[in-house]
Amino acid sequence: MILLLLLLVAESISVLSAQNRVVSGKVLDTQQEPLAGVTIQVKGTSKGSISKADGSFSLQVPSEAVELNFSYVGYLSQQVKVTPGEKNITVHLREDAILLGETVVIGYGTQKKVNLTGAVATVESKTLENRASHSLANMLQGSVAGLNITTSSGVPGSSPDINVRGVTSINGAEPLVLVDGAVGDLNRVNPNDVESISVIKDASAAAVYGARAAFGVILVTTKSGSAQDGKATVRYSGRIGWESPTTSTDYETTGYWSVYTINKFWKANSGTLYVNYTDHDMQQLLARVNDKTENPDRPWVVEEERNGRKQWVYYGNYDWWHMQYRDNHPVQEHNVSISGGTKDIKYLLSGAYDYQQGILKANPDIYRKYNMRSKIDFRINKWTTMSNNTSFYGSQYTFQGDGSVENTLAYGARHALACFPMKNPDGSWLYSTPYLNYKVGNGRHIMLGEGSHRNVERASDFSTTTRLVITPVKPLSITADFTYRLYQTRNTSRSNNMYFREYPDAELGVYATGAGANRLDEAVNTRNYYSTNAYANYDQTFNEVHHLSGVVGFNYETLKRKNVSAYGEYLSSTTLDDLDLVGQNPDGETITGVGGGQNEYALAGFFGRVNYDYKGRYLFEASGRYDGTSRFAKGSRWGWFPSASAGWRISEEPFFKPARNVINNLKLRASYGSLGNQNVSSYYTYMRLVSINDFAGYSFGEGSAMAKYSTLSAPVASDLTWETAQQWDFGFDLAMLNNRLNVTADGYVRNTKNMLTDGIELPAVYGASVPQMNTADLRTNGYELSVTWRDQFTVAQRKLEYSIGFNVSDYKSIITRYDNSEKTFAKKYYKGMRLGEIWGFVTDGLFQSTEEAQAYAKKVDLGYINKGVTGGWQAGDFKFVDLDGDNILGIGGNTVDKPGDRKILGNSLPSFSYGINASVRWSGFDASVFFQGTGNHYWYPTGQAMPFWGPYSYPYLTYLQKDFLKDVWAEDNKDAYFTRPMAYSSTSGPLSKVNDRYLQNIRYLRFKNLTVGYTIPASLTKRIGIDMARFYFSGENLCYWSPLKKHTKYIDPEAAIDRSDAYNNAYYPWQQTFMFGVDITF
C-alpha cells in the first residue's frame, strides 16, 4: 500500500523536460498594492515561484505557450496564458468574493457573514470530516469558542453534555438544536451529511427562537444535491480501527498484595479481617506472589478440610479487569452518498452504518447506528419550489449486565480480590466463599460470563420535513413547512438465575432474587412531534446603498410522549426473551406488571426580524418573538422576547482606506436581547398531581398482587413563568494581512433572571420537595476569542497550504439574587456566590508522630472530624488547621461570614477552555492536529470514587491500584501522599471532609486528534473513473497531560465527575480511537 502511494507520488512529481525561458512580472491587488507570497505555478508541471515583498516574481517556463496559475489565500486564483514571446506580465488578483460573500445560516434565513451583527460561529463540514469520533457533538468539542462539550460517559453511543457560554442557569439548560429547521438531536445526525453548523451564542441572533433559545441555538444544515446536468456524484467513505481506554487498566493482580492491602485497611477500621485468611494462608499467597501463571507445584486453588467441611482456598493472582474487559476493541464506519440533479430536480441520498464493540470481553457489548437521509428539491414553476427532507436514525446497544452497563461495572468493582478466580476448579462460578462476608464481584462476572443478562437499548428517530417556498415577486419569498418526527426508544432487559458453588461438596447455590431473578422487562417510549413554520422573507437594496431585509412568521410545535412498559417473571425459556414466555411461580401464580404514562406540551410563537444596512457599512438588526407554552398556567404563559444589534464595518469607511493594506476587514458589533427558557422539569409544573403506584414489595395479604398506593406530587407555586436571559454582547471581527489572519472576539454579560429554583431550601419539617419558584438571578461574564492564520508557500515547487487556529473562552457566573440572606451553606446558593466554588478545610501535612498528633488534638477539639479515627489521633493522620483560631475544628455558623475553619479552595468549573488546531496540505498529503484543553479547575473526589481513593473508600475494591501501598503513610513511608490506612475514610471519615490536601486540579491538555492523509492525484484516479481517492489515518483522544495524573492514572480528567452513588466505584472508561479510512468520490 505504502509502496503504491510512493510510486504514485514519484510519478506525479516527475519533471517534464523542455527548453526554458524566463517570465517575470508583478502581482497586484485591485487597489494596485503589491501582493507578496503569491504562489505562481506553471500549469501541468511542478515548477513554480513565489512573489516577493514588492509583488515581483520571475520563473523559468518552457518556450512554448504556457498557462500560469496565480493563487493566494483570500484571493481568487487566476490563470494567465503566456504566449511564447511574452516576458513581462502584470497580474491583478481579486479578493475572494466567495469569502466575502460567505453566507451563514441564521434563524429563518441566511445572512452574509460580513453583515452579521450577532455572535454566530460556524463550523464547516471540512472540520468534521475524518474525525475518528462517533458523534457530531463530540466532533464539535473545542472547535467553537464558548461551545462547551463535556463527555459524560464512555459507554458506546452515549451523548455528551453541551452548553453555550458556560453555566446557563442553575437549572442547567441546554442549547436548542435545530436540524434543517426542526428540533433534532446532534447525536442522531450523520456527521457526513452536515454542510455547516451555526452556533448562535448571543441573544440578538437567537431572539427569533424566543422561549427556547436562552442558552444558545445550534443550527445544523445538511448537504443538498446540486445541479450538475444529471450527473450523479457517488461518495463512499469508510474506516476501520479500534478503541482502547484513555486511562490505565493496570491494577493489582497479585493475590498477596490485594489481600494484604485490603485486610490492612479493613482491620484499621473494624479490628477484624475482611478476607478471613490465616497467617498460613498469607504465606501461601506470598509463595505465589511472582507466579504469572499457575505453577503446578503451587496450585492457585487448594482444596482443604476446614471447620468440618471441604473448602476451596483461593491463592491466585488473577487480573479481574482483563478477565472481564478488554483494552482493544474494534470499530468501523461506512458512509455512502449519491447526489446530483438538474436545474429543476436536485437530490441527495445518503446512508451510514456505524459499528462499535465495547469493552466487555466474553460477550462483547455492541453498538450499532444507522443513518439514512433523502433530500429532494423540485422546482415546480418559476416561483415555487418544494422540497422534502426525510431522515431516519436507528441505534441499538446490546450488552450484558444488570440495569445498565455502568451499573454492572460499578457493582462488579467490589469484593473480587485478585486471589479469587472467576470460577472454581470444577467449573462452577465463584460467588460466595466462607472467607468473605460479601459476595465476590457482587456476581456481576457471572452475568457477563454467562451471557444470561441480556439488555438491548434501541432508539429510532424518523423525521420528515416538507417545505414550500414561493417567490411571488423578487424581493419577497414565502416559506411554509411541516415537520413530523416520530422517535422511540425500546428497551429490553432480561435477567436469569445465576448458579454458583460455595463448597466443593455443596449443591449449586442460586442467586435468584433481584438481579438474579428470572425476569424480562420491556419498555417502549414513543414521542410524536409535529411542527410547522410559516414565514416571509424580504430582501431589497435601494439606490445601491440602502439594504433592507427581514422576516416575519409563525411557529407552532407540539410533542406527545407515551410510555408503555411491562415485565414478567418465571419465563419458560432462559434463552428467549419474550413476554409470551412468562410462566408461573412455584405457587402457580403469574407474576407480571405493567406501566404507562403520557404527557404532552405545545409551543407557539410569532417572530420577526428586520435588518438594515447602509453601504454595508452601518448595520442594524432588530428582532423579537412573542412566545407561548403549555408548560405554564394561563396568564403566565406568554412572553415577549425582543433584541437589537448593530455593527460598524470600519474598514468600509473612506478614512480607513490607507489601513486596508494591512487590515482587510474590521467590524465592531454590539447586541442586546432578552430570551426565555421554558425548560422546566415537568410538562405540568403548575399542577399538583396524584399518581397511583404499585408497591415494590408490600401486601396486605389481599389478592395475589402487590398493594397499590397513591402519592401527591410536591406543592407547586401557581404563578411560575419563564426564566429570562438578558444578554449583552460586544465583539469585533478582524481580517488582516491579506486575509491571512482572522480574529473574532466577543465579550458578554448575561443576566439570567427569575430562574426557577427549588425556591429556597426549607427545613426538612416541610416534608416535601420545595416548590419551584422564579426566585434566583445569575450573572455570567465571559469572553471568547478565536484566531486563525492561513497561508501558503511553495515547497519543492509545490504549493504548501497550512493553517493554524486557536480559540479560547472563559466565563464566570455569580448568583445575584437568591433567598438566603443569612448566607448559610445549608442552602445551595447565596447572593454573591461564584458558581462552582469549593469550600473546604486547610491542612498542614501529616502528623509524623503520635505525640504531635495527640498534642494537637489536646489543643484543638477535633471532635467534628474524628469519625473513624480509630485509636485516636496519631502519626499518619493529617492535620486540619484551626483557621479561625477558636481551638475547635468546625464549621462555625455554617455561613459565608462564619465559615468556621473553611475557606474557598478552588472552583469546580473549568476556568479557561481552549482548542488549538493546525493543518497542512502539500502535494496530495494532508495532516492535521487538534488539541483541546481547559485551565485550572478543581475536583474533590467523591467519597465513593474508588479509582482515586482506593481502599480509603470502600476498602474491598476489586480494582485496587497497582502498588498502592507506596502512597500509604507508614513509619517507613512518611512522605506518602495518603494518610495511615483507614477504611471508609473518604466516605465518612476525615478524607470525606473537603480539604486542600486532596483537592485535585483537573486541568488538562488533550491531544484530541491527529489525521494524516494522502489523496491520489486526480490525473491518475480519473483514468479509472474516480474523481477523488484519499486514504488516511485518524486518531482521537491520543493522549492527555493533567496534574491529576500525578495522583491517579486511572481517572481521565474529563471523567473526574461526580456520578450518582455507587457509579463512582468504577466507570466505563473513556476511549481513544485509532482508525484507517478511505474516501472515494466518483
Place this chain on the structure above:
Amino acid sequence: MLIGLSACDNLLDLQPLSQISQTDYFKTETDLQLFSNSFYNNLLDKSPYDNQSDLCVQQNLSDEMLGGSNRTVPASGGGWSWTDLRKMNTLLAYADQCKDEAAVLKYTALTRFFRAFFYFEKVKRFGDVPWYDIELGSADEALYKARDSRELIMTNMIKDIDYAIANLPNEKEETSSPYRVNRWAAMALKAQFCLYEGTYRKYHQLSLEGHDYTYYLEQSAAAAEELMKTGPYKLYTTGHPEKDYLTLFAEENANPDEYIFAIKFDYGLNIYHNATAYTLVPTQGRPGLTRKMVNTYLKKDGTAFTNQAGWQEMSFIDEVKDRDPRLAQSIRTPGYTRIGRTEVLAPDLSTSITGYQPIKFVQDPTASGGNVDRNDRSTCDLPVYRYAEVLLNYAEAKAELGTLTQDDLDKSINLIRQRVGMPDLNMSVANANPDRYLSSDETGYPNVTGANKGVILEIRRERGIELMQEGFRFDDLVRWKAGHCIDQSISGMYFPGPGEYDLTGDGKADVILYAAGTSKPIAASGVQVYKIGEELILSGNNSGYISYHKNIERTPFSEERDYLYPIPTNERSLNNNLTQNPGWKDGLDF
C-alpha cells in the same frame, strides 16, 4: 391577530393525560385507602430481628455499640425525615372531600394512629421535636420554630391515639386480617408509648410542666388493660410448651390469636425478609446472643441460673440443661433440629459470633419454595404488635407505678410463662430477694430501686427473653437509663482450653479447638476445627469465653450524649432555633 392569539392560547391548554389532579382526588374510600397505604410501607420496621444490643450482637458492631467517634452528626437525614407526616396532614386536610362519612372517620382515625406512631419514633430518637398538624406552606413561620417540649408532643399523641381507638374498626373481622390497623393495634401502640414515656421520665428524673410520669404509666396500664379485657386476643398455644414459642414466629402467616398487627411477607409475590439466612449464612452478620443474655434464662424450676455454683465456667452442654424452655426455642441447643427436619444441628461457630446461634424466625427449610435459607428469602410474617408484648407492658407499667398485684402478674407475665411451662412469677418472693445478677453493675440494672425492685427486675428479665430479636432492646435501655449495659462485656460460650467439644450431646466432638503453634488436628467430616486466637478468639490466651470483639476499640456509652440522636447539621443551619441535643459535636458554633 387577537383571534389568532386566543386560538393559540387554546392550543396551549394541555391537561395531564395519565395523572389525576389533586382537586379530583380524595373522593372515595379507595382514594383514602390508597393514599394511606404508604404509611404502612414507609413506617413499619421490616427487619426488627437484626437490631444489635447488649443481648444480641453481630460480627461488625453497630455504631451505637461502638460508641464515641463512631457516632457522628450527619449533615442531613439521620432520621430527621418528615415526609410521611406531611402526607398524614394532607390526608387529614382533604379527607372531607369524600362524601362517605364512615370512610372519612375510619381513615382519619387510621391516619391519626400513624401520626402518633410517627411522633413516637421522633421522640424516641430526638426527645423534643416540633409538632405539626397542618400541611406547612413554604412561607410558614412554623417551619422555623424551636422544638416543642416532649410533653406537648405526648399530649397530642394521646389525643390522636384516643381518637384512633374510638373510631377505628373494633371488630377484627372488619379489617379481615392482622395486616391492617384496627382499634386494638391503636391500644397496643398507646400502651407502648405511654410506658416508654412514663419510664423514661421516671429513670431520667425528668419532670416537665403538665403531666408527671405516673400519668403516662397509668395511661399505659389502662390501655393495656382495656385491650386485655375487651380485645379478642390471647397467647398462641397448642399445649406444647417445648415448641409453641418457636412455632409462633416461624409460621408462614401471622397468628391471628396473638398478632394484633403484622407485616405480610409472601413467596408468590417476592416479598421477603432475611431473618432465616441472617442466622444461617455466615455472610449475613453472624449474629449471636451474648453470654450475658443467655445467663438470664431461669432454670426450669424458676430459680436463677446465676445463683447456682459454678455457673460461670460451665460447658455449653451443661449450662443449657434444664433451663427456661424458651432458651431452646431461641438458640441452638443440644438436640436442635430445624422445623420439618430431623437432622440434629450443632451451633455453627463460624456463623454465630458468640456460639449462641439464634433460631427465632428460622423457617422450615422447604418454605419459600425450598429457598428460604438463601439471602432475603424468608416469608414468615413479622409482628408489629403482639399480645405478649401488651401483657409485658401492662405488668411493667403497674410495677413501676407501684400498683402491681399478684393478680396483675397472673393475668400477664404468668400467662406468658405458662405457655412455655415455666412456674409462675411470685411477686413477694421476687421482691424479698431481688436478683443479684440483674442488679449488679457488671450485668444488670443497678439503678432500679424501691419496694418493687425485685419484681421489676424479673419483669425486665421476662421482657428480654420473650421479646428477643423483636427490636425493643435498645429503646428499653434508653428509657431505663441503662446505657451502661452497652458497655458490659460481649462474650459467648465458655471453652476451658484446646480440645474436643460436644455441643449436641451425642457424645461426639462437634468442635475441636487447637492452640497456636500446635498442628492442626485431623477431624472427621462435619467437625468444626478452629485455631484459638486466630479463628476463634477467647477471653484468655488459650481458654475462656468466646470474645470475638475483645480487641475491637469501643468507647463507653456517654450518659451525657448517647440517649438521644443528633439533629442534622443542615437542619440547624436552616433553622437556628433548633437546638442540638447535648454532647453532640456538629461543628456549629451556636
